[in-house]
Amino acid sequence: MITILFICTLSLSFGSISCKNDFVTNQAALFVFGDSLFEAGNNNYFDSLPGFRSNYWPYGKTTFQFPTGRVSDGRIMIDFIAEDAWLPLLPPNLQPGYSSRQLTYGLNFATTAAGVFAATFPGVVINLFKRNKNIKINIHMFD
DSSP: HHHHHHHHHHHHSSSSSTTTTTEEEEEOOOOOSSSSOOSSSSGTTTTGGGOOOSTTTTTTTTTTOOOOOSSSSSHHHHHHHHHHHTTOOOBBTTTTTTTTTHHTTTEEOOOOTTTTSSSSSSSTSSSSSHHHHHHHHHHHHGG
């Protein structure tokens, strides 16, 4: 199921993007949804339990030399896909300070232990309903 969702997300992401200033481009964009396989650091910005974060050694030591929140000691699969599409590393959607210009390349909504239902680790991880709220906020940046 996750693979099907990932493929659908990937195939829908490579199209035209327009922003509120009517800037249209054929550049690729990648919007990522998933769990720890695709986590780029969202749990660092969410009040989750420390066991659901990857912001300590050895995570990130190989590529970044510091913990990034990726559940890997280096890059994750989505980083390689972004690189292949000539995109920068996608920021976690909860990371403060990204611009609408950066958003045209895509955004990473994945969180460790992501659940569909609110009953999945309540108060510990970001469930689908809370994630949808975050997505709606980011979509308004294109309006």
